[in-house]
Amino acid sequence: MSQTALNLIAISIFFMTLSVLLGPLLNLSPTIPALATFTILGIATFDSFSLQGKGGTIFLDWIAGFSSEHRDRIVHHEAGHFLVAHLLDIPVTGYTLSAWEAWKQGQPGQGGVSFNDDQLASQLAAGQISAQMLDRYCTIWMAGIAAETLVFNNTEGGADDQGKLAGILTNLGFSLSACQQKQRFHALQAKTLLQENWSSYKALVQAMQQRASVTDCQSAIASSECQVVD
Numbered sequence: 001m002s003q004t005a006l007n008l009i010a011i012s013i014f015f016m017t018l019s020v021l022l023g024p025l026l027n028l029s030p031t032i033p034a035l036a037t038f039t040i041l042g043i044a045t046f047d048s049f050s051l052q053g054k055g056g057t058i059f060l061d062w063i064a065g066f067s068s069e070h071r072d073r074i075v076h077h078e079a080g081h082f083l084v085a086h087l088l089d090i091p092v093t094g095y096t097l098s099a100w101e102a103w104k105q106g107q108p109g110q111g112g113v114s115f116n117d118d119q120l121a122s123q124l125a126a127g128q129i130s131a132q133m134l135d136r137y138c139t140i141w142m143a144g145i146a147a148e149t150l151v152f153n154n155t156e157g158g159a160d161d162q163g164k165l166a167g168i169l170t171n172l173g174f175s176l177s178a179c180q181q182k183q184r185f186h187a188l189q190a191k192t193l194l195q196e197n198w199s200s201y202k203a204l205v206q207a208m209q210q211r212a213s214v215t216d217c218q219s220a221i222a223s224s225e226c227q228v229v230d
């Protein structure tokens with residue numbers, strides 16, 4: 001997990017703990033810190049692809065970028081998030097595939113899929129999130145892991161996703177076992193969605209490898225949907 005991500009998580013856990021301790025005194029609802037964490041960790045991008053503890057700097061990512069296997073894995077991981085978000089009607093606004101690209105776009109981490117969801121924003125502003133909305137986001141969060149599992153039979157880049165999701169769910173009151181169950185359930189849902197739309201997924205991966213714009217990626221998905229697949 002990258003240092004930035006770790007710092008963010010440490011900060012939000014600190015505020016969580018603080019608000020849990022002070023909450024009763026200040027009459028704070030326990031969902032408020034949970035929603036704040038959701039916002040901090042989730043609103044900008046679905047994930048920051050990490051090198052799993054091996055470092056999170058642009059420099060390390062730049063070295064790793066020389067490995068075509070690593071680049072390939074990132075594209076397949078992010079395409080999973082992108083396609084599932086698209087299928088679940090969450091408007092994707094951009095994607096990055098390396099720390100350098102992310103930095104140029106003013107985002108933290110090592111790449112990810114950005115989105116702009118007015119519905120989520122208004123629910124967060126109102127201080128509540130519907131079960132349906134939470135389920136959609138859980139599925140999108142697990143989609144990177146699901147995609148990697150389908151393509152490579154293992155995962156390298158999902159630690160951030162799982163960590164963030166676990167943080168949000170526990171803050172919303174899920175027990176650890178309920179949280180793990182939910183992660184497994186949504187990973188399976190994401191996997192099914194990807195399998196059902198496999199030709200779209202492959203078209204999207206190809207478009208993203210060519211660094212196509214979001215609009216071009218969306219048309220690649222749309223035109224592959226039109227093809228008859230046996």
Ligand SMILES: [Zn+2]
Pocket residue numbers: 046047048049077081141144145157158161
């Ligand atoms: Zn991810």
